[in-house]
Amino acid sequence: MAKRVESPSSINTFKQCRRKYYYQYIEKLPTIFNIHQVRGIIAHATLEHFFDIDTSKFSEDDYQLRLRETAQKLFLHHWKNHQKELGQLGLHEDQKKFYFEETMLMIMNWVNYFIDDLKNLQRKKNSSLQQAFLELTPLREQEYASSNYSVRGFIDAIKHLDDEVHIIDYKTNSSFDLKDENKLQLAIYSLLYLETHGKLPSKVGIFFLRHKLKLMAVDEQLLELAKKEIMLIHAHTSATEKREDYPKTVNNLCKWSTGQCDFYKTCKPHETKD
Template identity: 25%
Template sequence: MQCPLLYRFRVIDKLPEKPSEAATRGTLVHAVLERLFDNPAVERTADRATALIPGQWDRLLESKPELSELFAEDAGGERLARWLSEAESLVERWFSLEDPTRLEPAERELFVETELESGLRLRGVIDRIDVAPTGEVRIVDYKTGKAPRPEYAEGALFQMKFYALVIWRLKGVVPRRLQLVYLGSGDIMTYDPVVADLERVERKLLALWDAIRQATETGEWRPRPTKLCGWCDHQSVCPEFGGTPPVYPLSARPAESEQDVQGRMDPVHAEAGRPVALEGP
C-alpha cells in the first residue's frame, strides 16, 4: 500500500479518478495482445496485431464512454493519431520479445480469487498463463512502461509473487516462472519462485491487511508522500496539498495501543462499505 490515504479514497470513499492516456493505452495494448491469440498461430503477426488496434479502441470507448474525454479537445485528431501510433509501437515491440506463433496460452486475462485460512480473500487478473507439456506453469504480465532500475525490481516482482500465491493456494501448484514483459523498454524480467517466497508474501499480506483493518476501524489513514503525488487526482482533498479529506463514511473507534493489537488477526467479515479483500497491484 504505497499511500494509506489514497487507498481510503479509492476503496472506501470511492472518489472518481480521471482516465489517463498512459493507463488507457495500457488497457488497449493488453486487449490487443489478448485478442491476437484468437487467431491461428501462423496468423499471429505484427501486422495482424496492429490491425486490431482500431477495433479494440472502439470497443473500449463503447464499454467506457468517459474515455472519449481524453481527446475531447483534439479537434484535428492529431493527439489521438499520435497516441494510437504509440500503442502500435508497443505492440510491435512485443514481437521482438516473444514469438506468439510458438505460444498457446492456457489462460488469458484470467480472474483468480482465493481465500486464506485467516479469511482474507485475494483476487486479481492475470494477463497470461502458459502451461508446458510437463505441467510447469508460467505467469506472464505485460507492462507498457519501462523496466524499473534494479533497486526497484522487488516492488514489481511483488505483484507477480502475489499472483503466484493465489495460484498456489487455489490450485496447489507453485508456478515455475514469473515473467514481466516491459514493452516500453523492450526488457523481460523473470523470477523462479519457491514455496518460501510465497509464504513470505502471505505473511506480508496478512500484516498489510491487519494495518488496513485497523485504519478502517479507527479512520486513521495517513498520506505517504512520494514522487507519484504529482500525478494524484486527489490533491484537492489531501492534507499534503492543503486539502481536507471528505467526512469519513464509516463509524470509527479510538486507536488501540500497539500492545493491544500486537499479534492478532481477526477473520474478515463483509460489512457495508468496508474492504474485505486484497486485489493484485
C-alpha cells in the same frame, strides 16, 4: 470488522500512500482515467485476443507477415472501440497520434518476440506452425481468488511450457526494472496459483512491452512476502476505517510535471497535515 477482499493493486496503493487507499477503497471516491490506463487496457485486449486467430491457412512463407497484420488490425479495432474514453482525456490530436504510434510499436515489439518463440519451438520439436502456435497459446485473463487470504487477482497470461508453468503480466510503462511493487504482485499471483492448483508456478515475470520479458524464479521467500503484506493490510483495515488512521505520504507521486494523484484536490497534501 470484516476483511476487505484485496488485490495486488489495492495492496500496493496501501503501501504507497494509506490516505490514497482510504479515498479509493474505503470512501470510494471516483478515480480519473488517464492515457496510460486507457492505452494499457487497449494493449491488454489486443494481446488477449491475438491468440483467437485462426492460423490454419497460414503458411511458413507468409505467417510472420500475417501475424503482424493481425496484431495491427486488432490494435486498431480496440483503439477505435475506446474512442469515447480517449476523447474524454482532453488530448490534442498530435498527442493522440503519439500515443497511438507508441502503443502500436509496443504491440509489434511483443509480436516480434512471439515470432522468435514460434521459430525456436518449431526447430526444437520439429512441429508445424499450427502446433507451435497452439502450444504457445497461454491461458488469458484468469481470475484467481482466495477466501483464505481474502485476496484476488487477474493474471494476464499463464504459459504451460513442457513441465513448466510461467505466469506473465504485461506492462506498458517505460521501466525495465522489476520494482518492489512488481515483485509483490507476482508474489501474490504465485500464492494464489499455489492455493488453487497445489503447486508453485515455475517462474513469474513481467513482459515490458517496450523491452522484453523479464522472469524470476518462485521460491519460499517470494511466498512469504505475499503472506506478510496481505496480513499487514488486513490487520490495519479490519481494525479501523477512520481517515486519520490512514496518513498521507507526501512525495513526488502527489503531483508531477504531467499530472497528479486522482485525489490531489481532496487531499491537498501540501496544504494540510491531517
